[in-house]
Amino acid sequence: MRISELSNRSGVSVATIKYYIREELLPPGHLTAARQAEYDESHLRRLRLIRALIRIRKLSVNTTRDVLRALSESADTHLVLGHALGAIRATDDGAAGAERSPDVDALVEAMRWKVHDDAAARSTLAETLEALRKLGLPFHWTALLPYARLAEETARLDLDQLEGVTDPLDLAEQAIVLTVVLEPALLALRRMAQEHESALRHGD
Amino acid sequence: MRISELSNRSGVSVATIKYYIREELLPPGHLTAARQAEYDESHLRRLRLIRALIRIRKLSVNTTRDVLRALSESADTHLVLGHALGAIRATDDGAAGAERSPDVDALVEAMRWKVHDDAAARSTLAETLEALRKLGLPFHWTALLPYARLAEETARLDLDQLEGVTDPLDLAEQAIVLTVVLEPALLALRRMAQEHESALRHGD
Numbered sequence: 454m455r456i457s458e459l460s461n462r463s464g465v466s467v468a469t470i471k472y473y474i475r476e477e478l479l480p481p482g483h484l485t486a487a488r489q490a491e492y493d494e495s496h497l498r499r500l501r502l503i504r505a506l507i508r509i510r511k512l513s514v515n516t517t518r519d520v521l522r523a524l525s526e527s528a529d530t531h532l533v534l535g536h537a538l539g540a541i542r543a544t545d546d547g548a549a550g551a552e553r554s555p556d557v558d559a560l561v562e563a564m565r566w567k568v569h570d571d572a573a574a575r576s577t578l579a580e581t582l583e584a585l586r587k588l589g590l591p592f593h594w595t596a597l598l599p600y601a602r603l604a605e606e607t608a609r610l611d612l613d614q615l616e617g618v619t620d621p622l623d624l625a626e627q628a629i630v631l632t633v634v635l636e637p638a639l640l641a642l643r644r645m646a647q648e649h650e651s652a653l654r655h656g657d
Numbered sequence: 658m659r660i661s662e663l664s665n666r667s668g669v670s671v672a673t674i675k676y677y678i679r680e681e682l683l684p685p686g687h688l689t690a691a692r693q694a695e696y697d698e699s700h701l702r703r704l705r706l707i708r709a710l711i712r713i714r715k716l717s718v719n720t721t722r723d724v725l726r727a728l729s730e731s732a733d734t735h736l737v738l739g740h741a742l743g744a745i746r747a748t749d750d751g752a753a754g755a756e757r758s759p760d761v762d763a764l765v766e767a768m769r770w771k772v773h774d775d776a777a778a779r780s781t782l783a784e785t786l787e788a789l790r791k792l793g794l795p796f797h798w799t800a801l802l803p804y805a806r807l808a809e810e811t812a813r814l815d816l817d818q819l820e821g822v823t824d825p826l827d828l829a830e831q832a833i834v835l836t837v838v839l840e841p842a843l844l845a846l847r848r849m850a851q852e853h854e855s856a857l858r859h860g861d
Contacts, residue, residue: 464791501791504788504791505788505789505791508788531855531856531858531859535852535855561849564850564853566849566850566852566853567852567853567856567857568849568852568853569852572848572849572852573848574844574845574846574848574849574852575845575849577841577842577844577845578842578845578846578849580841581838581839581841581842581845582842584708584709584712584838585709585834585838587668587705587708587709588705588706588708588709588830588834588838590830590831590834592834592839597842597846599814600811600814600842600843600846601846601850603807603810603811603814604843604846604847604849604850605850605853605854606807607804607807607847607850608847608850608851608853608854609854610803610804610807611847611851611854612851612854612855612858626794627794630789630794630796631851632848632851634785634788634789635785635796636844637781637784637785638781638782638785638786638801638804639804639808639844639847640778640781640840640843640844641778641779641781641782641785642778642782642801642804642805642808643808643811643812643815643843644776644777644778644836645765645770645772645776645778645779645782645808646768646770646805646808646809646811646812647812647815647816647835647836648739648770648771648772648773648776648778649768649770649771649772649809649812650809650812650813650815650816651735651739651816652735652771653771654735654816655735
């Protein structure tokens with residue numbers, strides 16, 4: 454298809470498509486004449502993925518490029534998921550430099566979780582606990598154990614969805630959906646459940 | 658205490674404290690002389706809360722002001738939690754204008770949740786589902802049911818922590834911690850659990 458059709462079908466303007474190509478988020482079309490390029494379904498699919506990352510997750514163009522690049526380099530489920538999780542690191546700027554936390558170590562140990570020492574999520578968690586402590590509202594790591602158990606059940610649901618997906622591009626897309634795109638939806642579910650539970654207990 | 662001591666104890670610079678006072682995030686100190694103001698523990702506490710919202714949740718100064726104002730206007734648990742949840746709306750810019758979604762209605766109905774029609778979380782969820790559909794990776798609302806059940810269990814844990822808190826300022830702080838500050842920690846737990854679960858199933 455021509456770039457105009459790609460634009461129509463994706464809802465992304467021609468100027469923005471050209472910008473994504475210049476920024477190496479989207480591969481260029483196949484040249485069919487000096488100033489004429491053809492695009493296919495893979496371009497459309499990738500364009501939609503880019504829009505999801507930028508619009509829903511508010512990732513920067515640079516982070517989006519890193520995520521897509523990491524995912525395209527692997528076809529192994531564990532590696533692809535690892536890349537998707539690793540790429541989120543760039544969105545957790547504040548946590549990147551955090552120090553090792555004994556509390557987080559204790560939690561991971563108690564859950565018997567196999568998690569890399571340099572996982573960005575460790576720093577995010579440590580930073581939140583530290584901030585709460587400074588706030589005068591300490592949250593002991595053992596208070597997080599019931600939350601960690603629910604997180605484990607959620608992760609099992611997540612991984613269930615990747616079972617049977619073998620095509621590398623499908624796998625990469627699903628991994629991004631599960632790790633990055635679904636996060637706002639899960640937080641939204643929790644907020645609705647909080648409203649409901651609050652109404653049950655304290656509403657009139 | 659003087660502003661210099663408030664700065665030392667909070668770790669926030671004098672210039673930043675003065676900025677927060679000008680922006681009406683922090684009440685001014687009590688004047689004891691023409692150019693001399695006294696601050697107390699409530700200032701210190703509020704300053705820590707402001708830092709948590711701005712640093713951990715990356716809220717803007719304007720949103721932080723809205724959150725604090727909404728919370729200070731109520732002493733009723735359900736209302737305070739509602740205000741804390743409502744204030745997050747401002748951080749969900751993209752979702753604010755979203756239309757009513759039959760899928761979200763169906764989910765809320767199936768869960769028998771009591772959730773306001775104009776809850777920001779509804780829009781966030783609808784937007785995510787719509788984006789996934791456009792992505793060619795439709796996620797039927799029934800696939801979200803097990804996630805919704807886990808969200809409900811999480812919300813029960815959340816509300817358990819508010820039981821017995823009667824002081825209005827304590828209640829406001831706890832509600833902010835549970836709704837806003839804890840979110841990155843919960844996502845971090847899920848990411849660690851995903852890494853663990855992925856290693857269990859596909860690791861070597």
